[in-house]
Amino acid sequence: SAVISQKPSRDICQRGTSLTIQCQVDSQVTMMFWYRQQPGQSLTLIATANQGSEATYESGFVIDKFPISRPNLTFSTLTVSNMSPEDSSIYLCSVGDGLGTEAFFGQGTRLTVV
């Protein structure tokens, strides 16, 4: 299994500002993903963080709004840019085991935009 640490665990931000969320894994992993869980809703995949190349975004998510970095196999960041109250959500980092048989999740970052 993988242990995932996310920082910050929660934050309250002013609209128009940006927040960068960090995800650190205790072992090297091939697959890293970022999800969003809006209040009372399910998880939606934002993007796959690719090491050494640009992230792969899902429909409805764009790099200008959610820039992602993946400098190595144990670390990734997600930035929520130019925030609005609609961005209030829990953002989760996830890693895969490379076989598709399990995914591990961080504890999430609870973001509130005021």
Next chain:
Amino acid sequence: AQSVSQHNHHVILSEAASLELGCNYSYGGTVNLFWYVQYPGQHLQLLLKYFSGDPLVKGIKGFEAEFIKSKFSFNLRKPSVQWSDTAEYFCAVNARRNNDMRFGAGTRLTVKP
């Protein structure tokens, strides 16, 4: 594209009642199937998973799920629920060797003591 449907948005049961939560998926290839649970204020935890072999899989806390390939279903069951089972339950699917999970909308289970 992969999609996952959970039929029940909110289920309310009394303790000791039996539980079955429906999950259907849409995907043409070989998939892995999962049930996750999210207790109030906590992060996602894996309940059980299926990727091959016996289609009846047993997970933690007395939960089990049955994979029925012909129906594209992976329903979650528990013979006797407890108050502590109150949580949100998510069905998820991914393609083999590809860990980007697709989640269902979730089912909120409330168990009355």
